[in-house]
Amino acid sequence: MSCTLRSPLIDSHLLPNSQYDYVFCVGMRRGGSTLQTQLVSAILGRPTVHLVTPDTIAAFLQDHRDPKSTIVAKSHKFLPQAAELSHTGRARIVYVYRDLRDVVASIVKKYDSPPFSFVHGGLTALMKEYDAWTSVPGIHISSYEALTRDIAGEAINLADFLGIKLTESDAEMLADEFSVDRQRQSMRTTTADQGEGNNQFNSETLLHRDHIQSGSSGSFRDTLAPSIVAALEWQMRDWMKRNQYAPVHNVASQFLCNSMYSLKAMAHNIVRAKKTSNSVAEQ
Template sequence: MKEAVVNKGHRFVFCVGMRRGGSTLQSQLVAAILGQPSVQLVSQDSVQRFLRTHRNTDHVVIAKTHRYLPEAVELARAGEAQIVYTYRDLRDVVASIVTKYSIPAFAFVHGGLDRLMDEYEAWTSIEGIYLAKYEAMIADLPAETSRLAKFLGVRLSKSQAQAIAEAHCLEQQRTKIRRHAADDGSGRNRFHSKTLLHIDHIQGGGMGRHRETLSAPIVAALEWQSRRWMKVNGYRPQFSRPAQYSAHMLFTLKSALHRCKSFRIR
């Protein structure tokens, strides 16, 4: 497939999925569908420079980020950009984050989850955004590729969608990680600049990893905090509401005691 010319007046595609929720895979699929142009990482600090650099571009430019960017929303409303988002079971997201960055899971019971949810609410409230569920994407990657191509305005045959999916399956991603050394970023965020894959990017790729990674009280507390979100998005809880609430209250008490102890030390 050749590099895609701007379609329907869109100059940009912003891949803004949930952290550890399949956003890298989604951005890779977008790049493949649009003829494999590079994907550029954009932050709140660099977005203005990014837009100036590509002000007169004659092809689609793909950007990847997580933090909410008003500039991307304005471009989408003006018909100059498309926004794609992928989300995942929050329990598996938390399990992946705490494993990769060695963060205490307790931190996400009181604090970390709020940021994830704020980003989710901000992006998914935008009219016309493309939403993909990680679990559905992994279960049938060719079908997801076809759906994404349709949103982007690109016609793909079944064989083309299949070929793109096969090139981005789990085993191929692991092969890319082995073959391409990280050449950008720092610390635990070292990644390969073309594939955007970290050396420890894939921790399994499946569903339900939280059962092996997080303790029962942590999972129960997370389920209480995200109970409405889980219901809306079709994720079944592992624990009953009373068990969830009890775990939530226990961690609330622990958090309060921790704050009191810190205050006394100061």
């Protein structure tokens, strides 16, 4: 699947560094990856953005094995092929992460997912994706909080990483174009023409109908129950400390809430196993 962003806004003297063929935008789900991809595409002259997955990456690379210009691809799940291309110098990788509590809250709100599913494995999957991407040497890493706080500054940082000189005025134009207000306006005035269900989006802007919720940090407090937040904080306490996110609950509350959900899951599994056993016996 591919998407072409709107016509260039910045000066045409900005040319991609010919030393690499691909740029992979692989940010965390619901963590600012679309904004980062929009900036990368704009900096590179707005080429088509290709959406790739572990299932499609091999065919994608085969189809674009000898690109004449820089190819931009967007994904979330870890792609070993992208890591290898980065290692050989043929690709650049940009990544953005966000407070995982806000990520969980955003996914729950958008997809109506059960919050407890993240206590029982969902959060671990998100952290594994984070660990896989951030362990790749030489990639560009930014936080959602830094990205949204200073879009122009992040545009300049991305341009530097991509080997392109971006003027401050160009960066400010991009910051204005991709501000929250402008993005929300785009969501109101464009229609979804790609994807299915809750994943429908506009191929020009890359935005879903409800792509931006509050857009602020700490919104998990309004979406997730305190006990869920406490359990999540227990499971990601090392990750939070490493990335300087402050917990809401003390360690004792975190441990107790996580233990409570673990016991509930254990009891549920026992009951389900017993029902399955009885059903088999009756047959």
